[in-house]
Amino acid sequence: xxxxxxxxxxxxxxxxxxxxxxxxxxxxxxxxxxxxxxxxxxxxxxxxxxxxxxxxxxxxxxxxxxxxxxxxxxxxxxxxxxxxxxxxxxxxxxxxxxxxxxxxxxxxxxxxxxxxxxxxxxxxxxxxxxxxxxxxxxxxxxxxxxxxxxxxxxxxxxxxxxxxxxxxxxxxxxxxxxxxxxxxxxxxxxxxxxxxxxxxxxxxxxxxxxxxxxxxxxxxxxxxxxxxxxxxxxxxxxxxxxxxxxxxxxxxxxxxxxxxxxxxxxxxxxxxxxxxxxxxxxxxxxxxxxxxxxxxxxxxxxxxxxxxxxxxxxx
Amino acid sequence: xxxxxxxxxxxxxxxxxxxxxxxxxxxxxxxxxxxxxxxxxxxxxxxxxxxxxxxxxxxxxxxxxxxxxxxxxxxxxxxxxxxxxxxxxxxxxxxxxxxxxxxxxxxxxxxxxxxxxxxxxxxxxxxxxxxxxxxxxxxxxxxxxxxxxxxxxxxxxxxxxxxxxxxxxxxxxxxxxxxxxxxxxxxxxxxxxxxxxxxxxxxxxxxxxxxxxxxxxxxxxxxxxxxxxxxxxxxxxxxxxxxxxxxxxxxxxxxxxxxxxxxxxxxxxxxxxxxxxxxxxxxxxxxxxxxxxxxxxxxxxxxxxxxxxxxxxxxxxxxxxxxxxxxxxxxxxxxxxxxxxxxxxxxxxxxxxxxxxxxxxxxxxxxxxxxxxxxxxxxxxxxxxxxxxxxxxxxxxxxxxxxxxxxxxxxxxxxxxxxxxxxxxxxxxxxxxxxxxxxxxxxxxxxxxxxxxxxxxxxxxxxxxxxxxxxxxxxxxxxxxxx
Numbered sequence: 001x002x003x004x005x006x007x008x009x010x011x012x013x014x015x016x017x018x019x020x021x022x023x024x025x026x027x028x029x030x031x032x033x034x035x036x037x038x039x040x041x042x043x044x045x046x047x048x049x050x051x052x053x054x055x056x057x058x059x060x061x062x063x064x065x066x067x068x069x070x071x072x073x074x075x076x077x078x079x080x081x082x083x084x085x086x087x088x089x090x091x092x093x094x095x096x097x098x099x100x101x102x103x104x105x106x107x108x109x110x111x112x113x114x115x116x117x118x119x120x121x122x123x124x125x126x127x128x129x130x131x132x133x134x135x136x137x138x139x140x141x142x143x144x145x146x147x148x149x150x151x152x153x154x155x156x157x158x159x160x161x162x163x164x165x166x167x168x169x170x171x172x173x174x175x176x177x178x179x180x181x182x183x184x185x186x187x188x189x190x191x192x193x194x195x196x197x198x199x200x201x202x203x204x205x206x207x208x209x210x211x212x213x214x215x216x217x218x219x220x221x222x223x224x225x226x227x228x229x230x231x232x233x234x235x236x237x238x239x240x241x242x243x244x245x246x247x248x249x250x251x252x253x254x255x256x257x258x259x260x261x262x263x264x265x266x267x268x269x270x271x272x273x274x275x276x277x278x279x280x281x282x283x284x285x286x287x288x289x290x291x292x293x294x295x296x297x298x299x300x301x302x303x304x305x306x307x308x309x310x311x312x313x314x315x
Numbered sequence: 316x317x318x319x320x321x322x323x324x325x326x327x328x329x330x331x332x333x334x335x336x337x338x339x340x341x342x343x344x345x346x347x348x349x350x351x352x353x354x355x356x357x358x359x360x361x362x363x364x365x366x367x368x369x370x371x372x373x374x375x376x377x378x379x380x381x382x383x384x385x386x387x388x389x390x391x392x393x394x395x396x397x398x399x400x401x402x403x404x405x406x407x408x409x410x411x412x413x414x415x416x417x418x419x420x421x422x423x424x425x426x427x428x429x430x431x432x433x434x435x436x437x438x439x440x441x442x443x444x445x446x447x448x449x450x451x452x453x454x455x456x457x458x459x460x461x462x463x464x465x466x467x468x469x470x471x472x473x474x475x476x477x478x479x480x481x482x483x484x485x486x487x488x489x490x491x492x493x494x495x496x497x498x499x500x501x502x503x504x505x506x507x508x509x510x511x512x513x514x515x516x517x518x519x520x521x522x523x524x525x526x527x528x529x530x531x532x533x534x535x536x537x538x539x540x541x542x543x544x545x546x547x548x549x550x551x552x553x554x555x556x557x558x559x560x561x562x563x564x565x566x567x568x569x570x571x572x573x574x575x576x577x578x579x580x581x582x583x584x585x586x587x588x589x590x591x592x593x594x595x596x597x598x599x600x601x602x603x604x605x606x607x608x609x610x611x612x613x614x615x616x617x618x619x620x621x622x623x624x625x626x627x628x629x630x631x632x633x634x635x636x637x638x639x640x641x642x643x644x645x646x647x648x649x650x651x652x653x654x655x656x657x658x659x660x661x662x663x664x665x666x667x668x669x670x671x672x673x674x675x676x677x678x679x680x681x682x683x684x685x686x687x688x689x690x691x692x693x694x695x696x697x698x699x700x701x702x703x704x705x706x707x708x709x710x711x712x713x714x715x716x717x718x719x720x721x722x723x724x725x726x727x728x729x730x731x732x733x734x735x736x737x738x739x740x741x742x743x744x745x746x747x748x749x750x751x752x753x754x755x756x757x758x759x760x761x762x763x764x765x766x767x768x769x770x771x772x773x774x775x776x777x778x779x780x781x782x783x784x785x786x787x788x789x790x791x792x793x794x795x796x797x798x
Contacts, residue, residue: 060633060670062670062671062672063668063670063671063672063675064672064673064674064675067672067674067675067796068675068796069675069796069797069798070795070796070797070798071628071630071636071798072576072577072579072626072627072628072629072636072638072798073576073577073628073629073630073636075571075577075628076571076576076577076628079520079571090793093793094757094793094794094795094796095795095796095797097436097795098795098796098797101488101513103571104514104515104516104517104520104521104522104571106515106516109515109516134756134758137756138756138757233674233756234756235718235719260671261671261672261673262673263673263718
């Protein structure tokens, strides 16, 4: 028993030494630590928080946030966070609950000011009213969670974040409001520009790969008539692609929109058969290196649409 | 616009040519100069009034255009302005999709419906296997020693698990897992696999857990069967921890240390007796390495099972993350009145995922654990007294090569010091298991696995082969994506 006791003491001492040497150096930081589940939320939080906050995103914009896993490094970030901002509407349902349980940080638990579920500050599309079954695929009963793709929702989120940061850090409340005002002014300039640039899309029928562009269609006025995935989250088969080809020909649909992380084979196949052009849209901040702000995101989406609509050389 | 411009140009051109004609006329004679001058003056006046008229029209058009554009901008900005003026929604637990993870309000009882805002997480998963081995059922059960391993030629109900969990109040979360399975005799067995509460709000990164729970030793031990990457549990775990992994009743304190990387220290005290603690007090009449166990119940604190674990989680690059842990167990065993067991383990897990992934694919992961046991068998005066020394390891690699598809390969080794060849739990044993898993969605899977076994305990039969097909479903609360 004595030997065991010595071993235990040694392990604890070693661990404590590690903790002492590495940990307490960073604890004097005064900035509000904001952790977001996606880079879109991080970009908005950065625009509002400026130098008064330190923002980290748990997932990169190059990956589908629904399929993230709760890594220890993410637990670590949530453990130290003052404010946790999430997409909600079941987007992070697979990994955020276990992460919150491991992170043991009561500040960012639901119901406290440090927990901000952004889906409650926007109007969600596609809220299911009837019974929902997983036989329908990966249906989000609480509504479509891809709402950051409507710039008006970006503005709603920015406003809510400014208010919440002001609550958590009252000393800088005015600064947060000023940055929100600047964000809104930029939006007042940018939104009409994007709408003008994409005016030709108005009323056009478009095919989407996944059910993730409903909000983009809502703001820019195009119609998503079908998806490549037969059901959300279910990969297309030869038969479903065949049916889609019939529809594309019948309704003379000319454009497919998709996220960069989906397979391109279906898009190439549809292009060969029908001439359907694919616009690979950056779906999030960080999806491309050059997209670092929320405004860059829609500049990038506009550019991707333009590129797909431009006359192409024969391949 | 273009039209007005062309008109303007035409008039200008006409005017210019007229001026030129007039000048020419002036030179050609002097008698009608006055008349010509008057005419010229008239032309100039006409021209100026025409220009003035055009300028007015142009200005009017421009003004109209600006007004239209302004209206369009106003229209576009309406949503922006509306957003700016709308009241912010106030937090309300009833509409909160994370209600299940929120602390229930002290005064107001939230909705208990299991739909949208349910406050209880409820899940049911079923795991079934079919297949066969080159061995008879009786011999197969020694090879597949895990309680949830497929261990019969034919069909096995490996694990049907009901999970219930929620926040208890602002201070505790709680969870319980009930297991149903059908044993080799066809009897339905119910087990309370885990039932524990954990604290939510202790300071300094501390978390306390109490109840019946898996001991935090290594990475694999605390995984429930539906999260395994292979159809059966690693054989070294079956040898050291028995058919059901190491779990018992007790309390655990964990400390998430304030380091720059994830570093967690866990210390637990648990009961050392029962069929899920086979390397320790286990049960009277059971045998370990030929030593029959006595009824040795806990007399003081030194008769409990103690465990410690230090786990570190690091992001090596943006696409590679790794967990490195060491674990230790010590406690009494029932082969004598003062005999103890010590088990040490080291575990390593790393996962690579490229920057761009679809549904979490592709990925490559590597998981290795090494365990060593020192078991004091028999009291000081016992003539059969000896120290049993066993060790083993397993190493498994997974390759998610396209969305929904994972190929896996596992290599295992287990052995012991001394003449142990006839003991199925202590002979030298090797196993190689390739498998292929298809996940149609996150909620179901199909797995095909081949096991090639090498062992000593069956004289004349040194190897065996087995093929297993496994199928799983998952209902209710969303499957957890844990690293």
